[in-house]
Amino acid sequence: MKPITLFAFRRWWRCLWLAGLLVSVGTLLAADFKFEAQLIWATNDQKSPNPKHKPVEAEVRKKLSDLPLKWKNYFEVNRKTMELARGGSQKVALSEKCTLEIKDVDGGRVEVSLVGKREPVLKRTQPLPKDEILVLGGNAPNATAWLVTLKRTE
Amino acid sequence: MMDWEQQLKLQAYLDDELSAADRRRVEAWLARDSEAVALLAELRRTHMALAVGERDHQLPESREFYWSQIERGIRSAERTPTAPERSSWWAAWRRLVIPLGAMAAVVLAGILTVSQFNPAPGRESEMTLADSDAFTYRDYAGGMTLVWLSYPAESESSLSSLVDTLD
Numbered sequence: 001m002k003p004i005t006l007f008a009f010r011r012w013w014r015c016l017w018l019a020g021l022l023v024s025v026g027t028l029l030a031a032d033f034k035f036e037a038q039l040i041w042a043t044n045d046q047k048s049p050n051p052k053h054k055p056v057e058a059e060v061r062k063k064l065s066d067l068p069l070k071w072k073n074y075f076e077v078n079r080k081t082m083e084l085a086r087g088g089s090q091k092v093a094l095s096e097k098c099t100l101e102i103k104d105v106d107g108g109r110v111e112v113s114l115v116g117k118r119e120p121v122l123k124r125t126q127p128l129p130k131d132e133i134l135v136l137g138g139n140a141p142n143a144t145a146w147l148v149t150l151k152r153t154e
Numbered sequence: 155m156m157d158w159e160q161q162l163k164l165q166a167y168l169d170d171e172l173s174a175a176d177r178r179r180v181e182a183w184l185a186r187d188s189e190a191v192a193l194l195a196e197l198r199r200t201h202m203a204l205a206v207g208e209r210d211h212q213l214p215e216s217r218e219f220y221w222s223q224i225e226r227g228i229r230s231a232e233r234t235p236t237a238p239e240r241s242s243w244w245a246a247w248r249r250l251v252i253p254l255g256a257m258a259a260v261v262l263a264g265i266l267t268v269s270q271f272n273p274a275p276g277r278e279s280e281m282t283l284a285d286s287d288a289f290t291y292r293d294y295a296g297g298m299t300l301v302w303l304s305y306p307a308e309s310e311s312s313l314s315s316l317v318d319t320l321d
Contacts, residue, residue: 013253020259066296122288124301132297 033084033110034154035102039094040064042071042137042145053077060149063133071145081153084110100148112136112150128152156189164190168197 040056041048042064053075055061064074080092082102089103089111097118103111105125114122114136128134130152137147166172167180184190213220291300 013256016260017252017256020256020263063296063298066293067298067300068291069300122301122303126299129297133299135298135300136303137300138303 032086032154033104033152035082035084035090035110036079036149036151036153037082037092037094037100038079038147038149039077039098040147040149041075041077041140042069042073042147043075044072044143046073048075050075050077060133064135064147067135069137069145074147094148098146098148100150102150110152114148130154156193160190161193164194165197168194168201 038056038060040060041053056064056074056076061074078094080094080100082090082092084090084102084104086107087104089101091099091101093099097116099115101113101115103113105111108127109125110128111123111125112134113120122136124134126134128150132152134150135147136150137145140146163172163176163180167177172180184194215223288301288303291302293299
């Protein structure tokens with residue numbers, strides 16, 4: 001077996017130090033969380049009366065179909081992305097009367113606040129790992145429903 | 155043909171380095187081998203030529219002085235301290251702090267990465283401010299949480315207005 005020389009040992013330590021530094025810097029730079037929020041209209045109609053609405057993505061549709069919801073079609077009304085620093089908060093308006101606010105709690109949980117017509121409707125704190133989705137929903141006129149989905153993308 | 159060992163034996167005989175028994179054996183060998191006698195005569199002539207023809211070289215210094223110089227040189231070389239590679243605190247810094255710092259950085263990065271991408275299951279809390287009949291459905295396999303608010307359907311100030319931009 002080839003003996004480890006002092007030079008090789010020092011080079012190994014140097015590489016380890018550099019790798020540690022790069023990983024640390026990369027981790028700190030990537031410390032922000034990213035979320036995607038969507039306002040969705042659920043209906044049994046085949047088409048939305050608003051031509052600006054488009055069917056939700058297949059992945060979202062699949063996820064929603066796995067939930068105990070009775071509607072067949074889901075249309076995306078609005079979509080917003082949010083970046084959240086550790087301990088920070090972010091607020092987005094999904095419609096004129098619907099505002100969603102998220103806040104990082106101890107780096108592992110997220111506090112979600114839903115405001116409708118300037119009234120706080122729901123405040124919920126839960127872990128939201130990457131790719132998991134929180135769905136807030138309620139009934140709407142004509143046997144339809146509104147949904148607000150919040151997905152952590154990073 | 156005489157081999158190397160026999161030639162050395164003759165050289166030792168000439169230099170009077172053999173034991174009595176060996177000496178007798180060599181003399182018996184010389185009595186019956188003319189080639190050995192010839193080689194011995196050649197060695198003897200060479201020995202004589204070196205003894206007579208080699209000139210003595212007289213050193214300018216005496217033998218004692220010459221060796222005292224060598225001895226002094228050896229002692230001074232032993233006393234000369236070896237130069238340190240670097241200052242001691244710098245060497246300690248490089249040997250200990252940098253590797254430990256690197257390891258600490260790697261461990262810290264690992265902890266941050268694990269905590270960020272695999273957060274520990276934390277407590278969930280919920281406060282429905284405008285709806286006391288909300289229920290929560292959790293799909294662990296699908297990574298979905300559904301919070302359903304029944305409030306809008308029965309009230310004029312319903313959340314259905316959230317999607318009033320539909321019209």
